[in-house]
Amino acid sequence: MGTDVVVEDLPERSPGTRRWLFADQLGPHFLDGPHQPVLLLESTDVFTRGRFHRRKAHLVLSALRHRAAELGEQALYVRAPTYREGLGECGEPVSVCDPTSYPARRFVRRLEGVQVLASRGFVVSERQFRTWADARGQRRLLMEDFYRDVRRHHRLLMDGERPVGGAWNYDHDNRSGPPKQAALDVDEPWWPVEDDIDAQVREDLDRMERDDGVEFTGRDGPRRFAVTRREALAALRRFLERRLEQFGTYEDAMLAGDRWMSHSLLSAPQNLGLLDPLEVARRAEEHGRANGVRLASVEGFVRQVVGWRSWTWHLYWYLGEGYEQRNALGATTPIPGWFGDLDADAVEAACLRHVLAEVRDEGWTHHVPRLMVLGNWGLQRGYRPAELADWFWRNFVDGYDWVMTTNVVGMSQHADGGLLATKPYAAGGAYVDRMSDFCGSCRYDPKVRVGEDACPFTAGYWNFLARHREQLAGNHRMAQALRGLDRLRDLEGVLHQEAERGAEAP
Numbered sequence: 001m002g003t004d005v006v007v008e009d010l011p012e013r014s015p016g017t018r019r020w021l022f023a024d025q026l027g028p029h030f031l032d033g034p035h036q037p038v039l040l041l042e043s044t045d046v047f048t049r050g051r052f053h054r055r056k057a058h059l060v061l062s063a064l065r066h067r068a069a070e071l072g073e074q075a076l077y078v079r080a081p082t083y084r085e086g087l088g089e090c091g092e093p094v095s096v097c098d099p100t101s102y103p104a105r106r107f108v109r110r111l112e113g114v115q116v117l118a119s120r121g122f123v124v125s126e127r128q129f130r131t132w133a134d135a136r137g138q139r140r141l142l143m144e145d146f147y148r149d150v151r152r153h154h155r156l157l158m159d160g161e162r163p164v165g166g167a168w169n170y171d172h173d174n175r176s177g178p179p180k181q182a183a184l185d186v187d188e189p190w191w192p193v194e195d196d197i198d199a200q201v202r203e204d205l206d207r208m209e210r211d212d213g214v215e216f217t218g219r220d221g222p223r224r225f226a227v228t229r230r231e232a233l234a235a236l237r238r239f240l241e242r243r244l245e246q247f248g249t250y251e252d253a254m255l256a257g258d259r260w261m262s263h264s265l266l267s268a269p270q271n272l273g274l275l276d277p278l279e280v281a282r283r284a285e286e287h288g289r290a291n292g293v294r295l296a297s298v299e300g301f302v303r304q305v306v307g308w309r310s311w312t313w314h315l316y317w318y319l320g321e322g323y324e325q326r327n328a329l330g331a332t333t334p335i336p337g338w339f340g341d342l343d344a345d346a347v348e349a350a351c352l353r354h355v356l357a358e359v360r361d362e363g364w365t366h367h368v369p370r371l372m373v374l375g376n377w378g379l380q381r382g383y384r385p386a387e388l389a390d391w392f393w394r395n396f397v398d399g400y401d402w403v404m405t406t407n408v409v410g411m412s413q414h415a416d417g418g419l420l421a422t423k424p425y426a427a428g429g430a431y432v433d434r435m436s437d438f439c440g441s442c443r444y445d446p447k448v449r450v451g452e453d454a455c456p457f458t459a460g461y462w463n464f465l466a467r468h469r470e471q472l473a474g475n476h477r478m479a480q481a482l483r484g485l486d487r488l489r490d491l492e493g494v495l496h497q498e499a500e501r502g503a504e505a506p
Contacts, residue, residue: 012118014095018076020087020114022099023060024400025273026067027229030097030120038075039094040068041086047214053395054205054216055224055363061201063227063272069197070228087111101401102321122313123150123278123306129314141315141419144169147307154278157285157302169303170296174248177435183258186246189265190238192223192231217342217395218360225268225364225397232269236280239264240287248297252368254436256350259358263366264301267398270309281306312406315420324386324405328417329424329468331382335391336503339383342395349456349506350442351432352377363397368435370396371425375412379426380460381503382467385415423477424468428461444506450493456506462488463498 015032020039031038042064047057068077080086087094098119099105108116119126132149133141148168151157157164208214226232239247246262255261269275281302288298316323338346344357355373358365365374370392378388389408393399410420429446433439439446444455449462465472465485472478485491 014115014117017093017095017115018090020094020096021067022096022104023064024100024271025097025121026063027121027273027276029276030273035074038071039087039090040064040075040077041083042077042079043081043083043086044079045081047208047216048212051215051217051394053218053359053363053397054220055218056395056397056399057205057216058198058201058220058223059225059227059268059363059397060272061204062198062223063274065197065201066228083107084111087114121273121276123154123281123310124314126314126317130318133314133318143307143311143420146311146314147303150306150310151302154281154306156281156306157299164299165295170248170299171303173296174251174300176249176253178250178253178255178437182437183255184246184250184261186262187238187242189243189260189263190226190231190235192226194223198223217340218363221361224362225265226274227269227272229274232266232274235264235266235269236275236283239266240284244284244287244297244301245293246297248294248300251300251366252435254351254366254368254373254432254438256354256437256441259362259365261366265364268364270305271398271400271403277305277309313402315406315410316402319406319416319419323416324389324409326409326415326417327385328415329382329413329471331379331384331413331415333382333384333503335378335383335387336505338505340391343505346505348443350444351436351438351457352506354438359395363395370407371412372427372431372435375408376425376427376457377460379413379424380457380464383413385409385413388413418475423475424464424472426461426464427457429455429458432457449488450490450497454497456501459494459498462491462494466491466495 013032015036018037018039019031020041021030028034042061065077068075076090078086078089080089093113093115095115095117096108097117099108100119108114124132129146132146148163151163151168202220205216205220209216226235243262243264247264250261251263253261266275266280270277270280284298284301284305287293288295337343339356342356342360344353344360347353347356351373355365355369358369359374374392375388385408389404392404392408393401396404406420410416412425414421414424429439429444433446442455443453445453446455446458448454449459462485465478465481469482469485472482488494
């Protein structure tokens with residue numbers, strides 16, 4: 001990967017200026033010294049620009065205000081309608097680490113008296129990634145290649161020049177379906193204890209809804225995720241000590257009675273900037289080596305933190321702002337009201353009803369329900385990719401534009417024509433049945449394609465393949481699935497049935 005370099009020749013450090021921290025830059029690694037003065041801005045207009053999940057609004061404001069409380073007189077905390085007005089109240093030059101979206105970057109670069117530094121919080125710099133990607137020439141950009149080079153560069157899970165255990169990737173050991181029991185035999189995640197700051201945020205959000213006409217999606221409830229550095233470290237320790245061992249085995253499985261399973265719940269504090277990913281990966285490796293933790297679980301977790309997370313971040317910038325508008329499959333269906341409103345009660349299909357309810361109640365569900373239930377449904381129904389990415393961004397507590405653009409437009413919706421994923425992540429009810437316990441309680445049968453008992457995911461899968469047969473014909477990974485279309489005697493019935501379903505909730 002080479003040595004760390006700055007982005008666009010901007011200075012990397014500016015310890016003498018007041019550091020403006022966005023709400024996703026709240027960790028100590030976004031400062032150039034322990035005593036650097038800080039500016040924290042809370043825009044009172046932000047929630048008037050479209051609907052966000054109530055849990056997300058609470059988490060972000062709580063994190064911002066907790067950081068101000070921690071810093072005390074070191075921080076200037078300004079509430080103003082807009083960032084521009086807040087900066088006017090600051091009245092002095094500031095520096096800021098490059099923000100995490102295209103609109104925010106354009107904004108900070110137009111401001112006078114603002115020094116923009118290179119982005120932070122990822123395992124390699126944007127310049128390093130661009131150099132790596134450009135050097136590949138005509139070779140395909142593969143996350144696995146990037147991940148291996150990151151591990152070599154940072155000496156993560158390495159024994160000399162070889163990966164620990166002799167293999168780079170233990171994904172084949174981490175694909176178990178759900179166990180027979182209703183919940184994993186694993187300790188609970190770390191849970192925060194709310195304080196006066198949380199209570200005040202909740203009162204302010206209530207007032208916004210009551211007096212300012214602000215509308216949120218989802219339901220309010222107790223805060224589930226860390227909002228301070230101390231809380232984030234406590235959550236990390238709990239995961240490593242009590243939950244990491246089982247993480248890998250069931251990381252792709254889904255249980256109706258266990259929404260958290262053995263997942264870390266660290267994506268939200270990481271994306272608030274409270275934990276540095278390299279720090280998280282090193283602690284996981286150290287704990288795994290010292291305690292003999294199952295290597296496939298340690299490697300699987302490290303791959304998520306320094307592999308996929310950094311990969312999607314860098315592709316967001318490398319592929320350019322127009323990437324979000326890619327639509328290789330020509331998906332034009334607007335998101336229906338029941339889906340956009342998180343109206344799980346309108347849905348009869350057990351898997352979709354359950355996952356949509358998790359998003360409604362928590363603003364979170366783990367990566368497999370996101371990809372193989374919500375994303376799979378949107379792919380089958382032809383939801384507009386950019387609109388679906390925006391829906392994910394607004395409704396997930398760990399969602400940001402950089403996270404959801406590549407994950408949804410590229411991986412989930414295959415709207416980039418296969419740049420991120422070599423085949424569409426489309427699957428029928430058989431996959432959901434194999435990887436979850438949802439189907440046993442469902443009124444639909446995953447084996448049935450047509451009729452009152454027909455699984456909407458199974459029928460939707462074949463309808464998707466038929467609709468895009470010509471576009472997918474050149475993809476060798478889809479050849480077997482496309483041949484299956486010719487064996488379906490009831491294909492015409494499937495197509496008619498799914499056309500009749502339209503935008504109705506299944």
